[in-house]
Amino acid sequence: MISEFDKPFKRSRFVYIKEYSKLIGKESLGDIIPLWVADMDFKTPQVILDALQDLGAHGIFGYYVPNPSVLESIAKWILERQNWEISTKWIRLTPTVMYTVVSAIRALTKEGDPVLVFQPVYSHFADVIHENHRKMVVSELRLQNGRYEMDFEDLEKKIREENVKTILFCSPHNPGGRVWTKDELLKLAAIVEKFGIRVISDEIHADFVYSGHRHIPFCTLSEYTKENSIICFAPTKSFNLAAIQGAGCIIPNPALRTAVKNCGYQNGVYGPSIAGAVAMEAAYRSGGPWFNALLKYLDQNIQLVEKELSGTPLHVMHPEGTYLLWIDCRELPIPSGKSLQSFFIEKAHVWLSEGSEFGKGGEGFVRMNIATSRSTLQEALLRIKSAVHSSK
Numbered sequence: 001m002i003s004e005f006d007k008p009f010k011r012s013r014f015v016y017i018k019e020y021s022k023l024i025g026k027e028s029l030g031d032i033i034p035l036w037v038a039d040m041d042f043k044t045p046q047v048i049l050d051a052l053q054d055l056g057a058h059g060i061f062g063y064y065v066p067n068p069s070v071l072e073s074i075a076k077w078i079l080e081r082q083n084w085e086i087s088t089k090w091i092r093l094t095p096t097v098m099y100t101v102v103s104a105i106r107a108l109t110k111e112g113d114p115v116l117v118f119q120p121v122y123s124h125f126a127d128v129i130h131e132n133h134r135k136m137v138v139s140e141l142r143l144q145n146g147r148y149e150m151d152f153e154d155l156e157k158k159i160r161e162e163n164v165k166t167i168l169f170c171s172p173h174n175p176g177g178r179v180w181t182k183d184e185l186l187k188l189a190a191i192v193e194k195f196g197i198r199v200i201s202d203e204i205h206a207d208f209v210y211s212g213h214r215h216i217p218f219c220t221l222s223e224y225t226k227e228n229s230i231i232c233f234a235p236t237k238s239f240n241l242a243a244i245q246g247a248g249c250i251i252p253n254p255a256l257r258t259a260v261k262n263c264g265y266q267n268g269v270y271g272p273s274i275a276g277a278v279a280m281e282a283a284y285r286s287g288g289p290w291f292n293a294l295l296k297y298l299d300q301n302i303q304l305v306e307k308e309l310s311g312t313p314l315h316v317m318h319p320e321g322t323y324l325l326w327i328d329c330r331e332l333p334i335p336s337g338k339s340l341q342s343f344f345i346e347k348a349h350v351w352l353s354e355g356s357e358f359g360k361g362g363e364g365f366v367r368m369n370i371a372t373s374r375s376t377l378q379e380a381l382l383r384i385k386s387a388v389h390s391s392k
């Protein structure tokens with residue numbers, strides 16, 4: 001059966017493709033299939049388009065204060081999807097998750113202070129820590145039976161050595177696709193409590209969890225984590241709304257909440273755009289059925305990639321969540337000095353993310369975004385296999 005996700009879209013009407021072209025140093029993208037940046041090639045659901053069209057028809061875009069129904073829609077979604085009952089008072093709306101992360105880092109630390117991350121991880125974590133003149137401390141994830149695990153011994157060592165009081169955590173994990181288990185999270189929760197650490201938990205991928213796994217919000221692990229964590233969320237990955245900008249954080253502790261709010265005010269930023277808030281409410285109130293269908297489609301895309309790449313030197317880390325596949329290419333013979341990204345662009349005309357951008361442990365891997373139509377993915381896989389074959 002043909003699904004709405006099967007329809008390939010040309011996105012060149014907007015500046016996006018131009019940006020791609022600039023990056024690859026060519027006049028145009030040509031036939032390159034871009035599977036790198038973490039957004040989707042799918043149209044946002046009709047319920048959101050209708051809400052945005054209503055907003056457009058209203059035609060007044062003056063200052064906007066999110067009304068209580070936006071906050072209620074978030075609480076409803078979090079309860080239904082994550083089984084976590086929150087008070088709407090705990091929510092602060094923001095333009096983007098990375099804006100929220102920066103506000104949280106500034107609220108919790110001062111210049112020179114350490115912030116610990118588990119690498120490899122979303123590359124902008126390193127950027128915002130460095131650009132805000134904090135010291136990045138890395139605990140490298142351990143590859144264990146083909147998936148990443150936190151190395152708790154190393155974590156404790158780094159915490160002691162660097163006197164870490166803040167952790168920036170990615171849950172579920174980009175790029176490894178881990179949905180951390182309750183056991184793992186409880187271990188982390190015990191360590192953060194033991195050392196009096198506060199956690200900024202980026203849970204932007206929380207909705208993308210495949211069968212057999214469950215996302216557990218970091219705040220829900222203990223009374224300590226409830227009082228000492230900042231949960232960052234957004235509907236922008238789930239409903240493909242990144243450029244509209246609407247995100248937020250959930251902070252049960254009132255003093256922390258005020259500190260994060262004040263950092264926003266310091267920067268003259270007060271919240272999401274009106275379109276971001278309108279889209280968010282429509283998504284959380286009525287987007288559930290669309291999202292469930294999307295998740296099934298993505299799951300089939302993952303199965304397709306795993307089937308097509310099995311028996312090749314490319315080893316896919318089976319994802320428990322997210323639409324990003326982390327692929328081990330260390331057995332692929334490529335000329336020395338050449339990046340994996342340029343190998344795949346030149347030989348396969350497929351654009352993937354270079355693993356080393358994700359920090360320690362990322363070398364030799366690529367990240368592939370599979371949130372695209374099946375036909376686009378099939379074409380990309382054909383090309384990748386043929387490039388791999390000819391590299392032998």
Ligand SMILES: Cc1ncc(COP(=O)(O)O)c(C=O)c1O
Nearest residue numbers: 038096097098099122174202204
């Ligand atoms: C873990 C993680 N956090 C944050 C972001 C970016 O979110 P935003 O555009 O809301 O800043 C991404 C995007 O890929 C991500 O993967």
